[in-house]
Structures are given as structure tokens and as C-alpha cells.
Amino acid sequence: MACTSCSTSDGGAPKGCKNNGTCGTDSCNKLTVFDWLGNMNLPNGEAPFDCVEVRFKNGRKEFYRNTEKLTLSIGDIVATEASPGHDVGIVTLTGELVKVQMKKKGVDHKSEDVAKVYRKASQKDIDIWSEARDKEEPMKVKAREIAISLKLEMKISDIEFQGDGSKAIFYYTANDRVDFRQLIKEFAQSFKTRIEMKQVGFRQEAARLGGIGSCGRELCCSTWLTDFRSVNTSAARYQQLSLNPQKLAGQCGKLKCCLNYELDTYLDALKDFPDFETKLYTEKGDAICQKQDIFKGLMWFAYTDNFANWHVLKIDQVREIVVQNKQKIRVSALEDYAIEIVVEQEANFNNAMGQESLTRFDQPKKSKSKNKNKNKSKVQNPNQNTNPNQNANPNQKQGQGQNPNQKQPQAQGQNPNAKPQNKRPIIIKKNEDKK
Known part of the structure; x- marks a missing residue:
């Protein structure tokens, strides 16, 4: 919000003017106009321009003549001529800049068809409105x-x-x-x-309703765009955009108006390029253009018998080959003119926490069935002795007198049906009889 009544409060929460688009200072409305001639004084003897610009709901604007010579300024609520009765609107522009706007919109300020401003709106008019x-x-x-x-x-x-x-x-x-x-x-x-x-139209409907575009900004038609020019798919072709209707369409369902913004710049750059349908004749075979890079001045060509292999040529080299072809001279091959493009290594940026991967949480989860089988394999018989050295003689050192061919005796309390474990056999000796 740009106006003072819509600024944030002391706590940082938005205060809001709660005027529902009829802000008194006219700074938070659609299609506002800045009067850059407001601080300039008129020459001596010159009368101020007698027409004003009045805004109604959703940015609808009309021009009215101030026949009563009222002292009007931006933000004043006025009652204007209508058929039948009267209408109520807000003054958005006064002075000499209104004459410029009327000339731009093709309205004759000397015509008698221009409606009149009756008066400044009273409190009763505002309540009814x-x-x-x-x-x-x-x-x-x-x-x-x-x-x-x-x-x-x-x-x-x-x-x-x-x-x-x-x-x-x-x-x-x-x-x-x-x-x-x-x-x-x-x-x-x-x-x-x-x-x-x-x-x-559908564009006018989107301008009246407003919204957020794919660029993240508010729609151009609801903020500053007043004339809706026709947009063709050729504008996307000249800018080498993919003809995808889902990406090229705006909120209104039609082609985006911003496709015309840079079209003139692209057309000026394409004047220096050879025609896209240009064929190059070489001794190795005929070549057809596959791609253009307008900003770098490059063209990609491929032989008709090998479309998978592309050769990069500058537009000056393409013109040189075309001139020789017009003289019925075939060049040896495109490889003699092709250039190598050095691919720049992308910079790898890591943040302070080391979380450089945006898809680190998108890894597939492990199936629970495998984990259950692993847990089952780890579960042992509670009657089974897990410590092989538990029944061994404490006075005997581990590993002494072991016979690799001798079978391991069953320990006390061990399940006889339990599967043998792959561990080194331990020999348990009985204590000798006392003499």
C-alpha cells in the first residue's frame, strides 16, 4: 500500500483504509496516474484546462467538463452527468495532463458531447453510493x-x-x-x-477482476495496461518459444500480452540473420538450418542424411557460403567453417548449512518388508546361549589346545535344534581329579 492511510501500524500489522478501492489519496487503486505537471504554475493570463478525469469502479475512467469552475483536486468525490440521473466517481487527474490523455484516447476536448461535472458529492450522495x-x-x-x-x-x-x-x-x-x-x-x-x-472480452474481464500472473507480479492489464493489442502465435515463433498453450496463455485464457513487449527487438535482430529456410550446398551434402541464437549470432546446420549431428556456424560464415552457392560453387564441408562452443562450468553454490540439494527429501523410502525380514533374522532363541565362552573354564585361556577337526560340544541350556553358528569351535576341558 502506498497511501498514508493504508500504511502499517506501530506493531507492523497492515492497518488498511477499508475503503474497498475508493481510497481518498488515490494511491492504492488500479491504473493510477502521477500528475508530473502538478507543481508547475500556468503562464500569466492562461486559464486552467476545464476537463478532469474521473475514475469509477474497477478502473473505468471517463472525461468530464468542469463547467461550474469548481476547485477540484485529485481524490475529490464528485457527482457527474449520467443517463438517467447522476453517477459518483473520484477525480484522478486535473490540469494540462488531462488534455494529453484525451488526445491519446482520441477524445476531442472541444466537443459538446463531453459530459459535465455537476457538483462535489455531498454526504447524502456518498451514503447512497x-x-x-x-x-x-x-x-x-x-x-x-x-x-x-x-x-x-x-x-x-x-x-x-x-x-x-x-x-x-x-x-x-x-x-x-x-x-x-x-x-x-x-x-x-x-x-x-x-x-x-x-x-x-476475456482480457477486459481479467483486467476488471485482477490477479497474479505466472511471473509473480500483478497482472499488467489490471495495473497499467489500457489498450489490448492482438497477440499472434507468430510472436512466439519469432522469439523461439515453444508453442505450448499452457505456458503461453494468461489468466484470461488468451495469449499473454507480454509476448508483444520484446517482439520489435527480436524483429530488428532478425534482420541481420539469413532466412531460416536457407539451404547450404556442400560437396559432402546439403545442409538445413535447425536452430538460431539471436543474441550470439549463431546458426546450427545439419546434413539431410545425418540430422543428429549439428554444426555451429556464425552468420557471417553462412552468408559467405550462400554467396558461393549463388555462384554455383559448392564448399568442401561444413566442418571447415564450424566453430566449437566452450561450455562454461556451472558454479556450485552451497549454503552455510550444506543443504545444496533441493531434492534431498525426494528420495524413495525403503520398503518396510525388507526391514522386517532383517529384524527377524537378528532375533535369536531366548533359550540359546549367545556367549560361547560362558561355560568355558575360567582358568583356561581362550584358543589353547583347539582341534579344528573336533566337533563343538553342546553347551548347557542350548537348544539342540538350533542351527550352528559360524564361529570358531571352543574346547572345554574338565578339571583333573585331585590327587
């Missing part, structure tokens, strides 16, 4: 239920009430033309207000 905006969300839910019951292939994306509450504009999207004559009758009967249906 707030009550009307509180009705929009529950009305949208009920409107969608009515459209589904009539089995209409359309989606009601948003509802906007007029400032005086006399009219409601229903914004919807549809692939085909929709006959909503019965729908309007149902809406008028349920909501008891004047109904106006307005179809918007």
Missing part, C-alpha cells in the same frame, strides 16, 4: 443462479451500480451471441432496478 456498492456482491451470486436456470451460455463477471442507485450494469462474457431478453425480465423482477447488459 456506498449502500448501492454493498448490494453488488450478493446480487452477482443471484444473477448467476438465474442465468444458469435459463441455460444461457454466458458468465456474469461483475455488476456495477450507478452512483444514485437507479441503474445496474451487468458485465458478462460469452463465446457466441446470447439472447438475454428473458434474462432481463427476470433481473428486473428480482432486483427492482434498471438493468443494462454490457459484453466484455
Whole structure:
């Protein structure tokens, strides 16, 4: 939040202005404009420009003429001309910069069709406007239920009430033309207000609703982008992007608008490149282009009889071979012109804790059945003597007088059915009789 009323409190928690997009300082709204001419004074004798820019719900902006010569500044709530009644909006721009915006949008500031600003909104106007905006969300839910019951292939994306509450504009999207004559009758009967249906495109719907793009930033169409140019798949081809609709499509389901941002730069760089369909004729065989690197100025060629082996050539070398081919001269082979690309070794960074592997927890778990079998093999008979030296003569040293061919006698308390263990045999001697 950029405005002072939306700044964080003393404890660090966000305070919030709770104005639901009608912030008084106009610093936390979509499509805000900075008046960089606001601190400049007009020359002597020049009257200020008599038109202002007013913003309504979801970034909708219109130009109005200040016929009453009111002292307006950015953030003032005004009552404007509408059909029928009046509408309520917030002033977003005043002064000479409005003339620049009107020229950019193709609006003639001398035309008499420009609507008027009636007055600054009173407290009564603001109360009626707030009550009307509180009705929009529950009305949208009920409107969608009515459209589904009539089995209409359309989606009601948003509802906007007029400032005086006399009219409601229903914004919807549809692939085909929709006959909503019965729908309007149902809406008028349920909501008891004047109904106006307005179809918007899928990009305009995403701009009104907002969201987060795949880049992690807020959508361009809901923050600063005002004109929606057509985007073609050729823009992705020129930038050598994979034609994957899941990666190239945005939140609106159409191709991303950002595909046009760098398209002109790519087209300027491709002017120096030979055509992608250029063939090189050599004595070893004909070669076809497989790949281009626009930033490094490289092209990859492969023989028609061996597409697995690629040769890297610079664009100057490709032009040289093309000139010789036009003179009906075949070069010996592409290997004479190919260059070797040195692959740089990637830096291996380790953090302070030594946890450099992001997939260290993704290793498959060991099966429990194997562990159980191992545990069973370790379990011994409780009657079995585990210490072979327990019954041995304490006066006798271990390992003395052992015969490797002699069988080991059974110790006392040992299970006779137990399997013999692979241990060295121990001979137990009886004490000699006392003389």
C-alpha cells in the first residue's frame, strides 16, 4: 500500500483504509496516474484546462467538463452527468495532463458531447453510493443462479451500480451471441432496478477482476495496461518459444500480452540473420538450418542424411557460403567453417548449512518388508546361549589346545535344534581329579 492511510501500524500489522478501492489519496487503486505537471504554475493570463478525469469502479475512467469552475483536486468525490440521473466517481487527474490523455484516447476536448461535472458529492450522495456498492456482491451470486436456470451460455463477471442507485450494469462474457431478453425480465423482477447488459472480452474481464500472473507480479492489464493489442502465435515463433498453450496463455485464457513487449527487438535482430529456410550446398551434402541464437549470432546446420549431428556456424560464415552457392560453387564441408562452443562450468553454490540439494527429501523410502525380514533374522532363541565362552573354564585361556577337526560340544541350556553358528569351535576341558 502506498497511501498514508493504508500504511502499517506501530506493531507492523497492515492497518488498511477499508475503503474497498475508493481510497481518498488515490494511491492504492488500479491504473493510477502521477500528475508530473502538478507543481508547475500556468503562464500569466492562461486559464486552467476545464476537463478532469474521473475514475469509477474497477478502473473505468471517463472525461468530464468542469463547467461550474469548481476547485477540484485529485481524490475529490464528485457527482457527474449520467443517463438517467447522476453517477459518483473520484477525480484522478486535473490540469494540462488531462488534455494529453484525451488526445491519446482520441477524445476531442472541444466537443459538446463531453459530459459535465455537476457538483462535489455531498454526504447524502456518498451514503447512497456506498449502500448501492454493498448490494453488488450478493446480487452477482443471484444473477448467476438465474442465468444458469435459463441455460444461457454466458458468465456474469461483475455488476456495477450507478452512483444514485437507479441503474445496474451487468458485465458478462460469452463465446457466441446470447439472447438475454428473458434474462432481463427476470433481473428486473428480482432486483427492482434498471438493468443494462454490457459484453466484455476475456482480457477486459481479467483486467476488471485482477490477479497474479505466472511471473509473480500483478497482472499488467489490471495495473497499467489500457489498450489490448492482438497477440499472434507468430510472436512466439519469432522469439523461439515453444508453442505450448499452457505456458503461453494468461489468466484470461488468451495469449499473454507480454509476448508483444520484446517482439520489435527480436524483429530488428532478425534482420541481420539469413532466412531460416536457407539451404547450404556442400560437396559432402546439403545442409538445413535447425536452430538460431539471436543474441550470439549463431546458426546450427545439419546434413539431410545425418540430422543428429549439428554444426555451429556464425552468420557471417553462412552468408559467405550462400554467396558461393549463388555462384554455383559448392564448399568442401561444413566442418571447415564450424566453430566449437566452450561450455562454461556451472558454479556450485552451497549454503552455510550444506543443504545444496533441493531434492534431498525426494528420495524413495525403503520398503518396510525388507526391514522386517532383517529384524527377524537378528532375533535369536531366548533359550540359546549367545556367549560361547560362558561355560568355558575360567582358568583356561581362550584358543589353547583347539582341534579344528573336533566337533563343538553342546553347551548347557542350548537348544539342540538350533542351527550352528559360524564361529570358531571352543574346547572345554574338565578339571583333573585331585590327587
